[in-house]
Amino acid sequence: MKLGINFEACFPNEERGTLEEYLSGIDKFDLLKMGSFFLGFNTEKSRYSDIVHFLNMYFSPENSDFAQTIYTNILQYVENAPYPIEFYEVPYPVSSLKLFEFIFDHIPDDQTTTKTNEEIEQDTFKAYVLLNQITITERDIISKQIREENNLSFTAAQALLQISFHNNDIINFRVEKLYECQFKRALFYFEFLSQREDCQPLLDTFYAHYEVTGYKDYLRRLFGIVYSVLMMNKESHVEIHLEEQESKAFIDKHIAKEDELITEVDFLKVRSNPLYKFEEDKYRIISPLFTIEMIYNGLFFRLKAINNQLQNGDKVPGFYNLKTYQFSEQYVLSRLLKEIYGNRYIQKSGSELDGIMDGAPDYYMRNGKYVHVYESKDILISKESKQSFDYRDLENELKIKLFENEKGSAKAVRQIVETIRKILNGEAVYDPNIPLVKVQIFPVLILHYRMFNAAGLNSVINTWFVEELARLEELGMDISRVHDLVIIDVETLMFNKDALVKKKTTMQKALLEYEKDYLRFNLANARPRPRSQEEANKLFENSLLPFSFYLDNKIEKLGYKRSGKDLLEKASILFEEEE
Structure with missing residues (x-):
C-alpha cells in the first residue's frame, strides 16, 4: 500500500484554492481527456508510482523549476513523516475518479482555454493533489476526530480495515x-x-x-x-x-x-x-x-x-434471492468445490444438505478426520457504510450481515458455529461416521465480491468467531481441534481452481498455512528476524492481508503458470454459430 502525496506536501506555504479555480480557463474536452488519462494508470507496478518519473512526465521543460520546487518540498515533508519517499506517490485512483466526476458534472460545456500551457500544468497538478488532500489526509483527520471524540480504541486489524475497506476494490486488483x-x-x-x-x-x-x-x-x-x-x-x-x-x-x-x-x-x-x-x-x-x-x-x-x-x-x-442463493451458492460454489475436491472424500452440496436437515452448511467435505464446512454469503455493503468516516457504521453493517441481523437471526459466523456444535455433538446426520474424538474442523466463509478482500477484515470477523466458539467451550465441548475462520472470495477460488485441481497445493494445506502465518502470526517465530521496529511493523501488517493475496502469490511461487487456457476454452463458446 502506497501513500498519496497531498497539497500541503507540495505547496507548504501556499493557501489552497478550489477545484473550480484550478480547472477554470481550460477547455472541457481537454480536461476530460486528462481525467481519463489519470484513470489509465496501472494500479500495480505503474512507472508513474515513482514521484520523479511522474513529475518528469507531467511537466514540460518550461515548468522544470516549478517541478523541482515541488520535489524539494516533498523531500522536506517526508523527512518528518513515518515512511521513506519510496512509500509515496502522486496518482491515487479515488482522486482520479473524483476528478473525472467533477469535470464531467461541474465544468461548463462551453468553457474554453485561456490559460497558457505552463499555467495549465501547474493548476491541474494543484487540483489533483488537492483531491489527494481531501480524499486521503482529510478523511484520516475526520476519522481520527470521531475516534477521539467518542473515546474509541481499535485493534490493529480494525484500524487497518477502516483505512482499507472504503477503497480496497478500487486500488487492489489484477x-x-x-x-x-x-x-x-x-x-x-x-x-x-x-x-x-x-x-x-x-x-x-x-x-x-x-x-x-x-x-x-x-x-x-x-x-x-x-x-x-x-x-x-x-x-x-x-x-x-x-x-x-x-x-x-x-x-x-x-x-x-x-x-x-x-x-x-x-x-x-x-x-x-x-x-x-x-x-x-x-x-x-x-x-x-x-x-x-x-x-x-x-x-x-x-x-x-x-x-x-x-x-x-x-x-x-x-x-x-435467486441470484444469491440458487445461483451463487448452489450453482457456482458447489460446482467450483466439486471440481477442486474431485471425486474424492465425502462431499455434500448445499442442495443435498437442505434435503437432509435444517441449518446445514452450504457445502461439506470430509477427508478422514479433516472436515471443511462452508458458509456462502452473496452480500454487499451499502455505499454509505462503505464510505463512512465512522468505522462503527461499517462494523455495524458487517455484524448485521455476517453475525446477527436486526431481528436476532443468526448469520454467517453464528451459523458456522452452530454447524460446529452439531458436528461435535454428533448431530450432523448427513455424515454419521465423523471420528468425533479426533475430528479437525476447518470453517470457511465464502463471500462473492472483491470489496471483502480488505486487509484486516478476516482478523476482525475471526475475532467474532473465536468469541462465539468460546460459548461451546462453556457448554463443555472440546473446541481445541476447531481451526480459525478463513474468508475466501469466490473469484479467488475460481482463479486458482486449476492449480488446486492439479494439486500444486490443496485446500487443506492452504487453510492451515494461512491460519498459521496470517491469522495466528507470531512475531517471535518470524524468519528471518526483523532487523528494526519498522520491519516488525511491516511483518505484522502483512499478517492482516486477505486469503486472496496469500493464495494468488502462493500458487505463483510454486511455479504454476497461468496459461489462460481454461478462459479461452470458455470464451470459444461465444464464437460458435448459433443453432
Whole structure:
C-alpha cells in the first residue's frame, strides 16, 4: 500500500484554492481527456508510482523549476513523516475518479482555454493533489476526530480495515484475474438463467433492449469494449472508434449521459456507465476497472432494472434471492468445490444438505478426520457504510450481515458455529461416521465480491468467531481441534481452481498455512528476524492481508503458470454459430 502525496506536501506555504479555480480557463474536452488519462494508470507496478518519473512526465521543460520546487518540498515533508519517499506517490485512483466526476458534472460545456500551457500544468497538478488532500489526509483527520471524540480504541486489524475497506476494490486488483473471473461468472449466470423457464421473458426482454440475439451475442459485443482495456500497451487513456452501426447502438447503452450528473457515493453511476462519447462514433474509457466489471458485476443490476419493469406475469419473483442463493451458492460454489475436491472424500452440496436437515452448511467435505464446512454469503455493503468516516457504521453493517441481523437471526459466523456444535455433538446426520474424538474442523466463509478482500477484515470477523466458539467451550465441548475462520472470495477460488485441481497445493494445506502465518502470526517465530521496529511493523501488517493475496502469490511461487487456457476454452463458446 502506497501513500498519496497531498497539497500541503507540495505547496507548504501556499493557501489552497478550489477545484473550480484550478480547472477554470481550460477547455472541457481537454480536461476530460486528462481525467481519463489519470484513470489509465496501472494500479500495480505503474512507472508513474515513482514521484520523479511522474513529475518528469507531467511537466514540460518550461515548468522544470516549478517541478523541482515541488520535489524539494516533498523531500522536506517526508523527512518528518513515518515512511521513506519510496512509500509515496502522486496518482491515487479515488482522486482520479473524483476528478473525472467533477469535470464531467461541474465544468461548463462551453468553457474554453485561456490559460497558457505552463499555467495549465501547474493548476491541474494543484487540483489533483488537492483531491489527494481531501480524499486521503482529510478523511484520516475526520476519522481520527470521531475516534477521539467518542473515546474509541481499535485493534490493529480494525484500524487497518477502516483505512482499507472504503477503497480496497478500487486500488487492489489484477486485470487478468478480474477479467477471467468476470467473464466466467457472467457466462455461468446466463447459462443458469437460460435453464429456467421462469426467466425466459426476462432474458427475451433483455436481449431486445440491447439489440442482441442472445447471451453469446451480448458477451461478444461487451468483449469488444473490454478488449480495448485488455490490450492497453501504455498507461494512458483508452479510446474506441466504431464503424458498425450495431456496435454504436450497443455501446451507447453503456455510456455516461451528457445531460445527467454522474457524481455519486462510491462512484455508482460511473460503475454502471464507465465510458463517455467525446465525438460522433468515438468513445473514451472512463475507468478500465469498471469497464471490466460491467461484464458480471453490472449484469445483475441491468437484468434487475429490466425485471422491475416487466408485467407481473413475466416478472421473476425473488430475483435477488435467486441470484444469491440458487445461483451463487448452489450453482457456482458447489460446482467450483466439486471440481477442486474431485471425486474424492465425502462431499455434500448445499442442495443435498437442505434435503437432509435444517441449518446445514452450504457445502461439506470430509477427508478422514479433516472436515471443511462452508458458509456462502452473496452480500454487499451499502455505499454509505462503505464510505463512512465512522468505522462503527461499517462494523455495524458487517455484524448485521455476517453475525446477527436486526431481528436476532443468526448469520454467517453464528451459523458456522452452530454447524460446529452439531458436528461435535454428533448431530450432523448427513455424515454419521465423523471420528468425533479426533475430528479437525476447518470453517470457511465464502463471500462473492472483491470489496471483502480488505486487509484486516478476516482478523476482525475471526475475532467474532473465536468469541462465539468460546460459548461451546462453556457448554463443555472440546473446541481445541476447531481451526480459525478463513474468508475466501469466490473469484479467488475460481482463479486458482486449476492449480488446486492439479494439486500444486490443496485446500487443506492452504487453510492451515494461512491460519498459521496470517491469522495466528507470531512475531517471535518470524524468519528471518526483523532487523528494526519498522520491519516488525511491516511483518505484522502483512499478517492482516486477505486469503486472496496469500493464495494468488502462493500458487505463483510454486511455479504454476497461468496459461489462460481454461478462459479461452470458455470464451470459444461465444464464437460458435448459433443453432
